[in-house]
Amino acid sequence: MSVKDKIFQYIVHHYEKKEITAYDVAAHFSMSRNTASSHLNQLVKEGKINKDNTRPTHFFLRTVNENDDQKADTFSSFIGYQLSIRNEIKKCKAAVNYPNGLPVLIKGNSGVGKSYLASLIYRYAVDHSVIDDHAPFIVLNCADYANNVELLSSVLFGYQKGAFTGAQETTLGLIDEADGGYLFLDEVHNLSAENQEKLFILIDQHKFRRLGDKKNWQHVNVRLIMATTEDIESTLLSTFRRRIPLEINLPDYDKRSYMERFNIAAFFYNEQAKIVQHDIYVDKKYFATVMSTRYDGNIGELKNRIKVQIAENLSTASDNKIVLTKTGAYNRLASFEVASMYRFIWNNESKRQNFIGYPDKHATAAMQIDQIFDFKSLINRLPRLIEDIENELSSALASHHGLNIADLIPELTDMLRKMSKVGKHYGLTFNDKEINEIGLLIYIYGINPLFMSRTFTVLEKDLMIYFRSFTISTTMLKACSGQNCPSMRSCLAATLTAYVQLHSHFSSNVLAIIVMHGENNATSLAYTANEMIGDYIYQGFDMPINVGVKEIIQRVNEYVRSIDTSHGLLLLVDMGSLEEMYEKIIQNVNGDLLIVNNVSTAMVLNYGLKLHQGVPLMELIESEMADFVPHKQYYAGLSQKKNVLISCISGEGIAVKMKDIVSKYINAHDVEIITMDYRHLIELINRNKPLIFKNTIAILTTSNLDNRILPIINIEEIVNGMSSLNSLSPFLVKNVKDCTNEIIKLFTLEGASERLNFLNPVKVINEVDRVIKGYEKFYNIEFKNFLRINLFLHLSAMIERLLKGEGIDEPLTPFIRNHKEVFQDFVDFSNLNFKEILSTYNLVIPKAEYATIYQIIAQVVANKS
Template sequence: MDIAKNRVLSELTDLPDPITTSQLAEKLNLSRSVVSHYLNELLLEKKVVKQDGRPVLWSVQAAASKKASARLTDFVGVHGSLKKTVEQVKAAVVYPPNGLNILITGHSGVGKSYLASKIGECAKKEGIIAKDAPYIVLNCADYANNPELVSSMLFGYVKGAYTGADEEKDGLLQQADHGYLFLDEVHRLSSENQEKLFSFIDSGQFFKMGDNSTPHKAQVRLIMATTEDPEKVLLTTFLRRIPIRIKLPDYAKRPLDERLDILRLLFYREAKTMQRKLEIEPNLLAALLQVDNPGNIGYLKNAIRVACASAYREQVEQETIVLKLGHLPIPLRTNTENYGSLMIDYQVLPKLKATSQLDSKFDQIKADLQALTEDFSSSSMKQVKLDLLSLDQQEAKQELNDNLHSLHQKLYQKIIEEKFGLSQAHYLEEVLYLFYASNFAIADDQLEQLQPLVSRKLPRTYHVASTFYQELVKKDQRDYRILMLVLTLLLSDHVDENIKLRALMVAHGKGSATSIQSVVNTLCGNYIFDAIDMPIDAGVDKIIAEANKLIDSFNTTNGFVLMVDMGSLSQLYSTIKDHLDGDLLVVNNITTLTALDIALKMQANTDFKNIAEKADDYRINVQYYEGFSQSPNILVSCISGIGISEKVKEIIQPILPNKIKVIPLDYATLKEKIRSQEWNYFSNTLFVLTTMDISDEVSFRHLNLYDLLDASGEKQLRKWLGVYLSEDQINYFFQKLLQFFSKEGISERLAFLNPDVILNEVEAINSKYENFYHLKLDGKVKLNLYMHIALMIERLMLQRTADIKVEVSGKQEEQFFMITHSIFQPIEMKYNIKLSDYEISLLYELFKQFID
């Protein structure tokens, strides 16, 4: 077996509990993608077990009990908001030998009794208890005023225990032997009865009322429910005996798709009673989805029954009963959202959403997305998109046939196909809806890594995707950023990221600007223009705020085109100019022909100045404002691409004062500005950082980023930054910059070690050498050491090192060998490697010139 793969299996074997991929990767100091790859191989070999959930957990394969597969699939929310709850319930049901006691909390009508009965059914169906095992129910509230009666019902009594006890009788505990006892409103039990009950939980024994000397035994699984806060109404000693506590949410707090499922089931029950098909009109459905009543589902159930009775009386001869808003006997809030009609067939039981068919494919997609965070290359992108598009719509046909899909479909057409002109991406809608309907999610840390990468690499596409999800109705409060990223990746084949300019049209009147935007983008077959409609009767402040928010999310360094209708120009320009980082062209009149002409020029990447000069031909008011950022700024322009510039910005921007902006600039634009000597462009620029030497005479200060690795370059930048930053902040910047350049090179060469982890360890090694020999190594030397030591450690782990005999000569070299053994001892123990004399001799060659 592969050495690294064997380490993965060995580590899992030693762990007492299941572990996530990320946690295992951290323990082994391997990259997450490598660990994920080996885990999936071990899964195919049936050597490990994968536990589905969020996140996925891994453990070694063991002889799994047949009873350890309890399913609870016919409960609304089992694959959604209640997934964690159901996992707890399943754990309680299968736990040997007799399960765990369960306490269900929640307001009245949320489904506590229903869930309790489903737990009993599940245990029988899976063979965990016998099919004829008892399921006994006691509502403690019914006898709350008579604790002795409750005691006799629970524990039974002997003859003569009290007046009227003419014969011995078994209690509910005895009746529930080898089955379940459900105690509803358990908080109404007296303290004495709670004490008796926890004594039974501890010992499995109880005494009948009237006989304290003869113990009785029973194996009973307890489920309890309460509407109150258990910490306030139950004895602490009693609560300690209930390891599983779950809370059911109110109907109004359930996700939108789960509320729809609940309504389907409630209407189905009434349809079956009436033996009629039902059609629930859109306004009634929308109103029912907004119900927020203390009675929750119980309240809805009664209201729906009354509405069905009223509609049935009116349409008794009809095969399909149509329910309207007027049939409900309660005041309801109307909703502007149109979810369509709800059709119910009494002969077809509504199926609850099940994601098991898609789970394995979703897991693969999550692995692809993780790989993308480590290698955002075209090949990785291609693999992700292939897996995203491989979702089989036939497998999830049910997901595509509901009211939410209709809403999703209409909005996708309106925003993606019409507003942004991407009609060729029509086929993606069904795939996107599967992710939305299935509550697709990834780990938070993975999302935080992926979002800046995707938004930086695909800014135009990301803007289109985020616009869509900002307008899509929210099912719940979950984070929809992962859906934005999925849509961005899928749309990336259809949005032209090479268009450098940004353009916005603003006009008075409902649909005035957006209708022209839609026509122009559709004719161009791509996203060119954004648009904002200005209501006639609304103040301009709101529009200005919206425009500024939009502009702030754009890279406007290459130029910005603003098209406005008459009367908006002066106020808009004066407020947006401070938000722009490049030249501005204002066209003070909007026509479809003018907008289309500009759009086609933008699509052809016509030079901004050329567009501005040709704009005079429109014979309308056109104004060109030349300039750059109105704020003090530092320009970063790298020949390798805007991505490197963006990364440098991420390092330095957080430590600078708010008034100073770090602006990534396309290298071609920088060269063009220098060639045409547009020095006013740099009027507020403090200095420019590049990755190429600027040989021309220029009016601004500049420095090659790679010169920072030399003492002279570092000294120069320290002088420039010293006005704004402390010594510690400057040191932090240099350290992060060095690590970034080191990581870029090392990541391409390492086979499986995690670059982030190994770089920190190499930094610590370098510091120990510097401290011992009183050295101050410059950036270039450190970069070389980073590369050499990281690759050396991986080489030793793979046992790919040369076995060459070395002769140590002189005290200095002998001392270096001794110090190196000491410095590397923690690394040797951690990675289970042994530093050979040959490897130390290579290190000595690197350090010799500094310690002579």
């Protein structure tokens, strides 16, 4: 057990109901106070204990009681922090946690909560001990000084004595005041270009000069938050914008989800109930109008309108009740009308406000939640929790005929329909009662702060056991994520996973996967089979048409590593190398592995029914499936006959010319001659699979290759007399020397010229020579004779191909895409370098042709370096 964990256990056993300080921990564990403080603050970050802002700091166990207002997350009070604003909150946290912090720019219209979010960023930094507990938070509204640049500069940076008339003494600015904490610049678009430039150095080097001081730098450690309602492209300097790595975008109120608008309006009525100490009753239809109205001032205007509304009706309230309807307020409320009202209750005794959808801390549902510590306890307590929630809501709504959650929130109807459909895809059918209970969970997580603050999730160890239930629940949530469903809330996903686990029965322990190419082929077949069988047997993986075996293996392995495969894995695929897949996947499967090719609907149903009946995988392996599996023979290698492979770095065109020569000396019935793109050859060699080259006699290439699988014949060494074709002698029908001489001649200007069909050799030699020299000069390199001849062969052949309309025009390789800017520079120069040839022959050279030339030259440049 780590020291930190020992400290936590000590607090649990000896300080359950009282506070502890770093001095207490240091004394008990015989360590320095700083070390003790470090461990305690780490426990705070992990959410295990809390601390206050006293001196010395007191630490205490996290408990749920009437006086504990500590939130699970500093940002939890910002409605939507785990929904529509979730990604923006992530950016805020990233800005705080980055060493020395990152500048943040909050964008949004007036009233969306920019200033409030800025204060939460500061609070988060304090809560997580990133800055000191008493670090400053300084606010400056730049709009107040929009018409006085000098005054703004003096307020922001301070000024030196004598800097201007009336500057009687040196005065500190807001940046000095914010040292060690945060400076919030609201309406930052009002900063002049000069003041923006002054902030450059502050952001980059944490230093600045006061107004009137041109010698002395002031050093500070200030974190910046900025906010604006304007388009920053037109109001802020580009050099200033580049120094702000994180931009936070807050949406208008009417762009928020239904649930978020509901929560925002409810929050303000709750707040007013607490302030005026009156119960507030709001007619449901009127409340819907309030939350659905578009406000130019957004959330700020909504808050003010509700405040004015309560103030106007406060004097006429009776029995400490304010009742609001579409037709106005009235002070009498009959008991039968309560069902049509939302109630915001101020409880004078407990000094707490209580909304209809927010059960009291002492309610039975709350007591159930307090007993949920992990996923297993969630499963055990979920039935009672649902019952308690339903009873409390029914009572609050005066519902005597049962609670239909879809009537309470009509938007849930479509969500629940989609969820029910997803359940069927996995062989799971929910009845009306179960659908209503799922809707109840979604509703309560959306409006109840007690639920919203929970952080229990499906842990990795639970995923191995409950992966089927987790897959169903997360797919259900994804299906309705576009319908204002809080699908990103991890604790809701955990709760639905527990619910699915309680209401499903999975007959088969064997995992079965269908992998097919096409947009929805695999998932559609898997869903159809699951529905027909009535069990979650199959998981489908749809693969793009152009994806090969390697990607399929990677996708399957990523999935099976996260689940329990101790009972085996059945993999049905539409195509691919069975041998290669088996070798790569079996390493990640704890049980047996069966892979079957050429999947069909009949095969899927046959296997699925047997798995549903509990048939073990070994029995499936031994069963006869001749009716479903087409017979095929497995082949390995580039060719089923002996072959010679020819590949040249300068392009497949030269390899074809080589093939023409070698073909005259080898018996085509005994040996096949294969030409291959050089990049493809390198890829095959790097796989280090001997089976690929099992019938290959030798590889003829123009480059040095390191390959121990089979002999490499380097053409350059043959031309220079350093190597021979003797390894091919057993397969040649003519003299080896004659074949060698023809190859040597090919790699001379004379031999290359003879292979031009209609171009003037003398003219082309001079034109291409100028192009080659142009590249040498531009890149400050020198081509060796052999490569120079290679280039001549390639470029002259390219010109002829282009004249015949046979140019290469294919997608650029990953290598080229990864060097996009450098390659574009090469293309730009090449167009100039080929200018005379392009003009003479009226040609346009495609980028794909330039890509081949670039790879040759890039290799020479790399070797030079």
